[in-house]
Amino acid sequence: MHILAVDDDPIILELLEHFIGSMPEHELTTAECVTDALELMADTTARFDCFLLDIQMPRTDGIEFTRILRDIPWYRSTPILMLTAKSDKSYIDDAFTAGATDYITKPFELNGLKARIGLMARLTVDQRKETNAFHAACTLQDISPDDIADDLTIELHHPFPVFDVEGVIENHAMENYVTQLSRKSLCGSVVLGFTIRHIADLHARLTPFDFKCVITDVSEAISDCLLPTRRLVSYSGNGTFVCVVEGAAHIDIERLVDHINLYIRSMELSTSDGTAIDIRICAGRINRLIWRKGDSAIDSLRNAHISAEEAADQLERNFGNIWTVEQIA
């Protein structure tokens, strides 16, 4: 894996050179500022597979650089690991919102860093497999990458990244985000799950391109409707989204779902051939993150996902039983 580390502290860069230099499977290039990093990147023969970024740097900081990287098509999914002494929640939120994949606070243990770089390497291998399959498909069908990009099969249960929607991040970045936050920071935050009803039917009916568009539009609707609270949303597969919302002590979940469904309706979603698509979502139970940390916080993401899908199943069962429900008084 070819890694680019950007940090204005030469001691940290030297430390990384020694440390990553001892891992033969990786190659490290360093830059002391974003301007130098961009100059290195201008040489398109030197593609990077992973970035290690400090946050506080003169002129352009690491969060701004993350935004710049995510706007470059080649790097929109490339792992970005923030390596910073900034431990305030606001920095963690801003970094993940900008597109960071993971976040390590200084001081850090070198062996801990090794483990996180290992995770990034696995992510890169998966992405390379997808890219190779994509290019193989292009060659086989003798068509351009642009024509085929949106027609590759999408597995229903497979999370995929949603690009260019404010507040929406990748699924593994969401897991790293909740793991990173301390108990104190998570106190007052909640996890919510939303799922698109009849998603299997939609998946079977829609082209991969149209399915991707639906997921992107619904994620935008959810993210917008959660404003003005601080929120992060990710698509976790099977038409389900998990969201971490800060400082929402009292959520009227039914009103929120109505609001999102109205928002989606106002988007007038349709397929590529102009056929209208009727999309409705439902929500699971609210999971409060008080005293949750690490794996327990990840469990709450999983629980929110399951709870949203159970709510969708329950709605369908209730709908099926509508004429058999006992009358009350």
Added chain:
Amino acid sequence: MSSLAIKDALRPIRERFHQSLEVTARDIRNALERALETPSSEQSEFTLIAEKIHKISGTAGTLGYAELGECAHDAEIQINEFLKTGSAPPKDAYFQVLDFLELGLSTNGEED
């Protein structure tokens, strides 16, 4: 990488860090003096000091100087609070920085 191998690899880097600490401490002391002489320059001088201390707070702990890293972190919080609100009495910020300098200069290449 074993902890012994890590320690060996860190030795030359720790030496350079300690040398750079002396330069940083001198820069910080000069900035403190300027802030004391010209109170109107307090904000800009403390901004400079915060940047220098921030860098130390991340690096010191990683290189094994945990106490220095924590002291730098506390000083950084204190200064940032003062820079953000202007409400904290500057003398607290001065004392935090002085504590940090004292500890930094007494760190003679030995781990905590």
